[in-house]
Amino acid sequence: MTVILGIETSCDETSIALVKDGREVLSNIVRTQHIHGKFGGVVPDISSREHAEFIDTVYYEAIDKSGIDINKIDAISVVNGPGLIGSLMTGLMFAKGLSLHYNKPFIPVNHVDAHIYANVLTHGNLNFPLLSLVASGGHTSLFIVNKEFKTELIGKTIDDAAGEAFDKCAKMLKLGYPGGPSIEKHSINGNTNFHRFPRAKIKNFDFSFSGLKTSVLYYLNDKDNDFINENLSHITASLQEAIVDQLIHKVISASEEFNINILSLAGGVSANIRLRDKLKEYSIKTGKTLYVPKLCYCTDNAANVAGIGFMLYQKKGFGNMKTNVYSRK
Numbered sequence: 001m002t003v004i005l006g007i008e009t010s011c012d013e014t015s016i017a018l019v020k021d022g023r024e025v026l027s028n029i030v031r032t033q034h035i036h037g038k039f040g041g042v043v044p045d046i047s048s049r050e051h052a053e054f055i056d057t058v059y060y061e062a063i064d065k066s067g068i069d070i071n072k073i074d075a076i077s078v079v080n081g082p083g084l085i086g087s088l089m090t091g092l093m094f095a096k097g098l099s100l101h102y103n104k105p106f107i108p109v110n111h112v113d114a115h116i117y118a119n120v121l122t123h124g125n126l127n128f129p130l131l132s133l134v135a136s137g138g139h140t141s142l143f144i145v146n147k148e149f150k151t152e153l154i155g156k157t158i159d160d161a162a163g164e165a166f167d168k169c170a171k172m173l174k175l176g177y178p179g180g181p182s183i184e185k186h187s188i189n190g191n192t193n194f195h196r197f198p199r200a201k202i203k204n205f206d207f208s209f210s211g212l213k214t215s216v217l218y219y220l221n222d223k224d225n226d227f228i229n230e231n232l233s234h235i236t237a238s239l240q241e242a243i244v245d246q247l248i249h250k251v252i253s254a255s256e257e258f259n260i261n262i263l264s265l266a267g268g269v270s271a272n273i274r275l276r277d278k279l280k281e282y283s284i285k286t287g288k289t290l291y292v293p294k295l296c297y298c299t300d301n302a303a304n305v306a307g308i309g310f311m312l313y314q315k316k317g318f319g320n321m322k323t324n325v326y327s328r329k
């Protein structure tokens with residue numbers, strides 16, 4: 001049995017998890033920093049300070065809940081990028097401290113790879129090659145993922161990330177942060193055809209959401225509060241549809257272009273039910289396989305980190321005390 005302790009502090013979640021053999025989640029404590037809500041987005045220096053203040057509480061809770069003696073763990077894995085530099089630094093220093101004190105190897109982990117690994121925690125062994133859309137607040141990318149998680153980037157956003165588009169539109173609608181879950185909630189009984197917000201037309205597999213954001217701004221500019229309140233479900237459903245449509249369209253065209261019949265979702269936006277349902281509908285219609293993560297593994301959490309840490313542990317992908325934020329070893 002191999003137990004990896006994972007640490008995630010790349011943005012506004014302080015999370016520590018213990019995972020056995022890359023599969024069995026013994027504990028996964030996630031403390032979300034709600035303080036950013038009043039600013040309508042994550043404030044980087046507040047985020048780093050909150051991680052520093054709460055990381056040891058989260059750590060003790062994760063150890064207690066797992067029932068594992070810290071001396072018995074095999075390694076410590078930590079996200080060292082991409083993410084907010086100060087926030088990543090807090091987790092990295094904490095991981096190095098544990099590694100030195102308990103004389104355990106430590107494993108730097110890529111944030112995006114950790115998101116994709118959520119599908120292993122959910123489904124067990126995956127079939128490869130697969131096409132993975134990773135959509136979150138910081139990134140929106142399409143990868144071909146080969147055996148052992150060797151990823152090949154085939155498309156990415158040229159401006160905002162999909163989650164960022166949800167967050168910024170929600171801010172314009174005064175729906176609070178994070179925007180994705182609140183837009184989803186308000187859109188439940190809305191008419192997706194109420195207003196057609198633009199879908200960026202980019203020929204390759206890149207994405208763009210800044211035009212959508214601007215069009216939402218212009219659309220709202222000449223509407224009064226009564227109109228917005230009365231039609232909130234329709235407006236949110238329409239703009240959610242514009243984001244989801246663009247994501248789905250790229251996944252489908254990449255799947256056809258590269259002839260890959262195994263699809264997967266990952267990242268915070270993959271919690272979106274409309275996105276999950278529409279891709280599911282496509283996969284059923286075409287007989288393609290679709291992996292979607294359990295909701296608890298979509299947004300940032302350390303179980304994904306400990307999971308992929310196990311895979312790297314087997315390959316001896318260890319870091320050392322010189323490993324920094326954003327360096328791979």
Ligand code: KG4
Pocket residue numbers: 011135136137138139162163164166167178179180181184267268269270271272273298299300
């Ligand atoms: O992966 P994540 O936790 O953090 C980053 O790596 O950025 O993703 C957070 C993003 C936020 O932009 C949030 O609004 C979005 O994921 N998100 C959603 C949903 N849940 C979270 N977007 C759409 N629908 C959701 N249900």
Ligand code: ZN
Pocket residue numbers: 111115136137267268299300
């Ligand atoms: Zn993330």
